[in-house]
Amino acid sequence: MFLFPDNIYVSAGISCVIGVFVPFIFTVSRDCFHKQLVLKRRRGLYRVFSRFYNLIFACASVCHWRSLWILLDYWLGFSYSSAFGCISFGLIGLTSLKCLRNSVFSPLYVARDFKEGIFVFHTMFDIHARNDLKVCFCDAIFGIVIVGYLIVFLWRGTFCLLDVALLPENLEVSARFSVVIGYSISVSAIFLQWPISSLAEISKGGRRIMVLNCLTLFAYAGSVITWRGFWNIYPSAILPDDPLKSNLVMAITGFGSLSFLDAAQSAITKGVYTDGMEPGGEPAFLAYQYLDFQEHNKKEDKSNYKPCSSIDDDEVLIERLSVV
Template structure:
């Protein structure tokens, strides 16, 4: 699962998962209380802006245009990832890289929201009953599980992405093809975006709709409040069980470990959907009716500034295909929501690197042998 552990060469240092409990709690609190509301504000405002500007009087046309634009742009960004990574690099100017990479994230963010909004609204046009919604949700979950891509339903507060130059533009595809064969690579990108992406939207929409039907459907505000409480309650329980789950998955092999990881991811997903639905509904209720254009634009700009300032703007993006149980045994249920632990680890690595250089200088003080270090931090 791509998240805040992205951007490190080789396997991510296991010491980061075993650092002090205090740092782990701070990271979880930061992801849940700071990054989650900022990400939600971005999605809520962008979704509303598309509602306001793209065929506002014709919902079906609006949904269709939004879906086509979002899906096509997502495929294009997926296909151009290697070229973007080559052209936009800190080696060619840090200021230029910072500006262009954040512009890319802005474009990709709108693309993601447009794609999901369009497909979601087109699904809503079907007007499914609660029974049909339950069956379609179950079918989407089973399809993702069969493809071993169920973890792609996860989002903040369980997945936090640090903006790293190493993989800022990376969009992993399902078949892992390369640009060598353009046709196969194009088909891989299309399958990753259209098939896997649509299944993920189906799961989100299904659980969202079920929550609306089950939690006080006659009182929308109360329903949203219950969703927030249930979501954060499940999130606390899920994070608290992470270490026992790591120990248990390390003992299991094959299908049992995969099944356990899928169930654990589903529980975290139920928490995520409830948090998103509850906070989204409360924003709709108390923010949107007053001045929709002003509030949506202010929320959009402010959320971007906050996330860029925190260096985790890519958290808003939904892209790439990641496979279940592809990490080491005890890492398959670790949620990548590291923030302060990453900077703490980098600080320790720099300190060790400096100590190594000083020790080597002292050893070779009277030697003409040049110092050579090849360390990536």
């Protein structure tokens, strides 16, 4: 509404700069933030900075997605060919890079704002700035631009497909159906975790990744269809005659509620997690448990994450490349 609405290229360009620059800075600085605010136990500064960190990162995530999304809408329009083209490009790209799991979001993904993990996250090759700054820059850009925009292609294509196929003549009813279908698929994905995990335990190599991706596709479908439903319901349900106030109310209420619940990280797209990077059938279990998530990840981060001062990047790079 405010960012050059009459010039889509300028608007998308500014969104792209914000959406790439902010995550880039936060990615290459993640060890520094963790060391200065968490390891040194500066609790007061941490509490203030972490709230602004989440807010800025969330806004940048929206800009990142918006920049390519509005251009795809403008260039490709809304048709079956446009939808299937975006879905195919995104799906093939993410599957080839073994990054399909990054396409799953709420309701099947919940990230808690606990201090041990708020600033640290995986990238494609887990390169850290202190040991190799140039390679760290390339690693960050790869995750943000390549993997991030492939996810946008996949999600935008699915939105477009639903817009043209699911009751296009009645958007309100279509949105309600999306919510029902999305939650139904999400529940199905939850029940599929255990059999998929068992299959992954006895599978190896490419077959194991294919088994895990079957669940990921269910989870991704549940996520995107649910989002599409609420995305179209909210504008007509909350102050429909005043779009500005409606958007402000939704943004403030949404982020404020997530911050209050210590789950603002759920609204942020950051890092890259490769398919099957954990051993056995562990990757089949989705991170949707709000109450159990905090304790699980505290243990995981304490055991798996090392600050840049004590990590051997060469060993990490070799390990990650063997997965990719």
